[in-house]
Amino acid sequence: MNNLFIYTLRLADNSLVLAQRLSEWTGHGPFLEEDLALTNVALDTFGTATSLLEYAAQVEGKGRSADDLAYFRNEREFTNVLLVEQTNGDYAKTIIRQSFIDHFNLLLYTELAKSKDETLAGIAQKAIKEVTYHVRHSSAWAIRFGDGTEESHNRAQDAVNELWRFTGELFEMDEVENALSKEGIAVNTSLLKEKWEKQVTDLLTKATLKKPETSFMQTGGRKGMHTEHLGYLLSEMQTVPRMYPNAKW
């Protein structure tokens, strides 16, 4: 398989799985306005996923469409990082997960916008403005929860403790990404780690939350080794196209 396809698909899977997770809140948000706000974030993220999947399909050049890639691959073929597939939990957990990812995505897309691959650069360029707003939204909520009541603070801290172990994977590099990074196409995410940690630590401090002491990190998403949550998410997302494979609407 060619490296560009693998890389584009990884980026796509991160967006697609996250967007599907976020869309689970639609109609269930804490109140109407916030329900819409998070649904907007989900829509932006689906938009990025669609562009990336279409490009991946084109790069692969084997006649598979973006929909084929989204709906007719199994769990082990998905290469998203584990963080995005983690369950929504309570709203504090959704927000903490989102603020970790938003800060990462802004750094990632800012670099990817300089990629020598014009399509990836273009997709990143468009995403930067959206993610800039996502950061603002999730950060405001993270501070509100962390620096809120005892209850909201504890829930936010629990979320940080639970999700921290999935953040190391964001900055892993393997032979595929190293090779593409040398060509000026992929982003070397290992170089983003320090900046991300500083931004997130600043956010946690403002929110009166503590960064966990542990340095143990989960990994495996890139190799298709997922937590048990992804299978359920995919079965819900894929059920209609799989029951009616050629349905049009």
Add this chain to the structure above:
Amino acid sequence: MSDSQGPLWEVFVQKKAGQPFVHCGSLHAFDKEMALQNARDLYTRRNEGMALWVVPSSAITASSPEDMGSFFEPANDKVYRHPTFYQIPDAIGHM
């Protein structure tokens, strides 16, 4: 309405620079930043504007229905307040 959604805010959208901010609706939020973000997500997702104001509804002083007679009716029979008696030269066109 349950107060667990926070106080009410009024939203004003400016369509283009130089145009007035027009009231377009209300929303719930717990603080200024949330009100501004919610306004953006509720009222500007289809390119409705380029600037926003949010104002706590409680900051608005409104006339009451009982005031209607004394406030507005005296203007009814004073047509001379409308500048409709002037002849406008054709060259000026529609004003």
